[in-house]
Amino acid sequence: MKYLMIILMMVVNDLAAQIKLSGMVIDSNTKRPISNVNVFLAESDIGTTTDVSGKFILDLAATQRQGHIILQHISYKPRTIQVDSLPSIKMIELIPRVIPLSGVEVVGVGENRQLEIQRDLPMRISVLNSETYDIRGYADVGDVLKTDSGIQINEEMSGKKSISLRAGNSDDLLFLYDGVRLNSPFDNSFDLSVINLDPIERLEIIKGSNTTIYGPEAFSGVINIKPQNIGDHLLRAKYRTGVYNTQDIGLSLYKSYGALSAFYAYKNAAYERQFEGESLSDRSLENEGLHQYANLSYTSDKRRCSLLVSDSDLGYENHRDSESDDRNHKIGAFHFTGNVGPVRDIHILTSLTDYKEKFKISYLSNAIERKIADQSIQFSADKTFSKENFTLLTGYQFERKNADIQENRSALNLITQPQTAKIERLHHGAFALAKINAVAGGPFWQNLLLEASLRHDSVNDIVDSLQAGMKDSELPLSQENNWSKTHWKISTSLDGYRNDLAFLFFLNYGGNTKFPTLIQQLSRAPSSEDDASEKMHPETLSSLELGMDIFKESLQTQTIDGWHLEASFFRNYYENKFIPYSAPGSPILFYDNIPIAEIFGVEGGFTLHFYQKKMNLKLGISRYNISDKLAFPFKSDLKQTIDWRVEHAGFSFILHWFNESEQIGWLRTFDGQRASVTLPAFSNIDLHCSKLVRIYKLQFFVNLSGMNLLNSPKAVLQGLSIRDRRAFLTAGFQF
Incomplete structure (x- = not known):
């Protein structure tokens, strides 16, 4: 005792x-x-x-x-x-800094905060964290991305949203959801409206085509949508209302159990719009959506695993034109980073995506009914080898896509793709990227990186069944297409750092490939007399880009904390460029080819920080020279933005001004001719005011957003106002 x-x-x-x-x-x-x-x-x-x-x-x-x-x-x-x-x-x-603090690393165990793209060749990267949009009046990912000076948004009457980057077409962009490819094998596009913005941790905008890790389809760049797998709350609820009779309810839950954590998000949204001159509800547009997202993750000293599932149902009804569009999009993915037997620090991703769409329209004497079913199975693995100042990244990627299209038409006098088609695409990709740090640890110049990469892609398309849609013509189509391309890229970057100044310069050059989509293989312009087999060659791109960033920070206490200057010049040279056309009253895109096309341009931004970064002013500009606007329809060659942000004591005020030059596109008329359509230059202001209040463990937030606040000339497309004034109120709480 x-x-x-x-x-x-x-x-x-x-x-x-x-x-x-x-x-x-x-x-x-x-x-x-x-x-x-x-x-x-x-x-x-x-x-x-x-x-x-x-x-x-x-x-x-x-x-x-x-x-x-x-x-x-x-x-x-x-x-x-x-x-x-x-x-x-x-x-x-x-207190926030202007220049990132050198030599600081996270010493705890947790999720690696380095962006995936930072392992690639140096490119222009913009990151929009959730703090900039999670309690604003933004409806979806597209609304957030359009605030970037290099991005334009394209919105259809059905609510579908696509974007273009650096004056390229929407199918020149690669879309990822936590590394999972989202582009459709049907037309290589992706509808951003199917993504629920609420559980998104950040949006990564990767500009330029010289990516090695992501490879083909990334002609203009990559948009990586990074969802959350951990949360700063147990329960969060949000309600959004505003114009168009908008009703938007969001809910999210998060709980951790030691090394395990679980996250769930739910959203139910609906809105209704009226055509110009119409007031009857039975001649309106109605949209509704139901989104669910769940993530289960495990983190330890040796490995990280995560399993995510996303399910979105969207419906659209146009009562005036007897048009409807129902869409369902599912994503399932498993990430693993860690050791596999004797192999250390390997990253593995496997995923399944499924997309279904049912579309109907009756226009004049024409009627179309289309059903689309896309499914994709993906697998990728990569490994990094490091020794002193040398790093080698190697990887393999496989994707199997299936597309099933069924279409019925009546009294439509157009030569288009067949009514039904089934296609299977097998895509294999392998890459190696080597980096050498030639200079390290200097008094100002820190790193001089020399980089080179090699990537090989092979694609096999198998058309299982095909039924021609026209009685008087047969489209010359192959039952099987095989392509393979190998591209190399080179790059160099130099960075320097001291307490009050940081500098970064990069240069890269290389090529890329975009393989023909199903709709491009099956489509044929009526004026084309070329051998259709020429249309089966992939598009190729040669790209050169130079970029720099300069950060300056004041070490003395004064009004201006510092500034950030960023600038880029790029030149994209296209061969065998596919040209998209559209037809009045029809959702169908048609494609032709031109031998060469070119876009070169400059992009810049200048940011001033005031009063310990409580106030920030950013000026952005993008200026492009487009060789053939027929190849890049409805693209502005000049966009300017001004962002003024004030943040203090939980209060946030954001003013966003933008100006886009006129846009010119082409329509195919019912007699097969081409007609140009011009959208005038557009300038306006968006405003967001929010307040965050913390009471013990509860946190309340409210936001008022106004968009297109200036009295600008009205723009009407197919009877629908596309640049009208909008206002939204968002309120919620979390604990």
């Missing part, structure tokens, strides 16, 4: 000699939590990191009470707090 008492006393004394520190780290302007902050005891190896809620727990010995805790994050100014003072601080605020 005596010995037991001694042991108990020793345990009690040991516990009394321990200090358990806890706290929450937030942004001094937005009052949002900051994750991955290094929290450590000065002059020791004792430390931890903040979680996604900005919280941390740190155990110290009682003898360390007089020590100091240091908080460091790459995007914030370091802060030092005495150990004894820390318990009295409820919220620890960090």
Whole structure:
């Protein structure tokens, strides 16, 4: 008994000699939590990191009470707090930096925050984090992306949204959902409206075609939609209402169990629009959507796994034109990063996507009914080998796509693709990317990277069944097509850093390929007299790009904290370019070819930061020279933007001004001729005002958004106003 008492006393004394520190780290302007902050005891190896809620727990010995805790994050100014003072601080605020803090890395275990594309050749990358859009009046991903000066949005009457980047066509972009390819084998496009914006952690905009990891289809760039797998709340609810009788309800749940975490998001939205001059509800447009997303992830010292599922149902009804469109899009994906037997640090992705669409329209004496079913199975694996200043990234990718199209028409006097077609596409890709760091650790110049890559892709298309849609003509089609392309790319980049100045320069050159889609293989322009076999060659692209970034930060306390200048020049040279046409009253796109086309342009941005980044002013401009607007219809060759952002004490004010030059496109008339259509230049203002309030563990937020606030000339397309004034109110809470 005596010995037991001694042991108990020793345990009690040991516990009394321990200090358990806890706290929450937030942004001094937005009052949002900051994750991955290094929290450590000065002059020791004792430390931890903040979680996604900005919280941390740190155990110290009682003898360390007089020590100091240091908080460091790459995007914030370091802060030092005495150990004894820390318990009295409820919220620890960090001040944002202009220049990312050099030499700071996250020391805790957690999700790797490096962007996937940063392993690729250097390119122009823009990242839109959820803080910029999650409580705004944006309806979907397309609304957020259009705020970029290099992006244009294209919206159909049915609510479908596609975008174009750097004046390219919508099928020149590769869309990813956490690395899963979303482009349809039917026309290589993707409808952004099927993605629920609420559970999206960030949007990565990768500009340029010289990507090695993502390969074909990325002629203009890549949009990677990164969903959440962890949350800073247990429950979150949001309601959005506004013009068009908009009703939008969102709900998300998050819970962690040690190394396991589960996330779920739900959204139900509907809105109704009227045609110009119409007031009857039975001649309106109705849209509705139901979205669900779930993620289960596991994180440990040696591996990270995540399983995600996304399901979206969208419906559209045009009562005036007897038009309807029902769409369903499903995504399932499994990510693994870690060790597999003797192979260390390997990344594996396997996924399944499924898309179904049923479309009907009656226009004048014409009627179309189309059913589309797309399915894709994907697998990819890559491994990085590193030794001193040399890095080699290798990878293999496989994708099997199936497309089934059934179409019935009546009294439509057009020569188009067959009524029914089934196609299977097998795509194999392999790449290797080598990087050499020639200079490291200089007083200002930090890294000089020399990079080269090689990629090979092979595609096999098998048409299982084909029924011609015209009685008086047979389209010359092959039952099987095989293509293979190999491209090399070279790049160099140089960066320098000191406390008040950072500099980055990059140059890359290379080629890329886009293989013909099903609709391109089956489509034929009526004026074409060329051998149709020529249309079976893939498009090729040669691209050169130069870019630079300069960051300047003031080390003295003054009004202007610093500035950021970014600029890019690129030249894209296309061969065997497919030209899209559309027809009045028909959703069908037709394709022809031209031997060559070219786009070159400049893009720039200048950002000023004021009052510890409480106020930010950004000017953006994109100017393009398009050799043939027939090949790139409805593209502005000039876009200018101004963004003024004020953030203080949980209040946020965002003003977005934009100007787009006129757009010219081409329609095919019913007699087979071409007619040009011009949309005038467009300039307007969007405004977002929001407030975030934290009461104990509850957090409330409200936002008022106004879009197209200026009295600009009205633009009407097919009887529908496309540039009208819009207002939305969003409110919600989380804990």
